[in-house]
Amino acid sequence: MLQAEESCGNSATGTYGGYYSSWAADIPSELRWDSARLNEARELSWKIHGKKILFYLPGMYVRDGVQGQYPALSITGADCRQQCAHCGGKLLLNMPDVSSPQRLLQKCRDLVAQGAQGVLLSGGCNGRGQVPWQDFTDTIAAIKQETGLYISVHCGMVDDGAALALRRAGVDQALLDVIGSEKTYASVYHLPDGPQLLEQSLEALAAAELPVVPHIVAGLHFGRFAGENHALEILARHPPELLVIVAYMNLAGTVMENVRQPDPRGVCGLVIRARELMPQSQISLGCARPRRDASALEVLSLRAGINRMALPSHEAAALAARMGLRAEFRKTCCSVLLGEGTKGW
Numbered sequence: 080m081l082q083a084e085e086s087c088g089n090s091a092t093g094t095y096g097g098y099y100s101s102w103a104a105d106i107p108s109e110l111r112w113d114s115a116r117l118n119e120a121r122e123l124s125w126k127i128h129g130k131k132i133l134f135y136l137p138g139m140y141v142r143d144g145v146q147g148q149y150p151a152l153s154i155t156g157a158d159c160r161q162q163c164a165h166c167g168g169k170l171l172l173n174m175p176d177v178s179s180p181q182r183l184l185q186k187c188r189d190l191v192a193q194g195a196q197g198v199l200l201s202g203g204c205n206g207r208g209q210v211p212w213q214d215f216t217d218t219i220a221a222i223k224q225e226t227g228l229y230i231s232v233h234c235g236m237v238d239d240g241a242a243l244a245l246r247r248a249g250v251d252q253a254l255l256d257v258i259g260s261e262k263t264y265a266s267v268y269h270l271p272d273g274p275q276l277l278e279q280s281l282e283a284l285a286a287a288e289l290p291v292v293p294h295i296v297a298g299l300h301f302g303r304f305a306g307e308n309h310a311l312e313i314l315a316r317h318p319p320e321l322l323v324i325v326a327y328m329n330l331a332g333t334v335m336e337n338v339r340q341p342d343p344r345g346v347c348g349l350v351i352r353a354r355e356l357m358p359q360s361q362i363s364l365g366c367a368r369p370r371r372d373a374s375a376l377e378v379l380s381l382r383a384g385i386n387r388m389a390l391p392s393h394e395a396a397a398l399a400a401r402m403g404l405r406a407e408f409r410k411t412c413c414s415v416l417l418g419e420g421t422k423g424w
Contacts, residue, residue, distance in 0.1 A: 159203025
């Protein structure tokens, strides 16, 4: 890995940082890069956002004996009627079940006592991409008033009423997957009208003035790149303060458990293209990504000028130091600026 890493800045234009010599057919031209484009993205990032990196430890992970302070909770328990091909509800199994308002309130009280600084509320969808927030908004408001916890929600598809109710309840930010392919919506999310629902949700969240942290899942179309660049173009109409880029990862027991995982160079190309289209936006490499050979993507992302990174490997932290980046360590989701942690974990 160090050999590939060192060659990233030294190889000639056209060799793609010395990391790969050819491109997979499914990686679109917009996401293909050479060393010059890689370096330009990094320099632009440092010029606007500073020569630094924020490293994150989310609440559901422990690193070197340090526990994150921002756990994810499911308001539907393990239940999800959407059954997306890439997840099938499996991601909910690792989240504490808070499927009644009383259970949610008590869990948040317990978390505050344990030192948590915030929570990520998630849950399964109803077959239309919607999470049943209407049953929990009064409780969320009570939690905010009593505990002061910072609250993020995996909001799913929302209409005007749901977005406004979440905002009035005191939700601090909404995390929303942005997909640029109608075929991906139909075949993976089982939402043939997904593009329309996405536009409705983005408009509703903007009208409610609820801050949005969009997420793009690279390789979501059965491990292939399809629509990621269009997703960036959608967001570029109203650039967010922060964009989180993650990558499809295999989950046992799902329809997609055996499909290939996305090529790290294509994911890096998504980081580069995002910087070109939205230079003022911070870009984070989120925690939902393959852990096998994770340092390959981390190295490329650092070379591309990523601003935040969840769950960095020791190799990534060491590279950041060699690059002269000022590193900060935080024990929350990468979407927030809380939980300054132990340096180096």
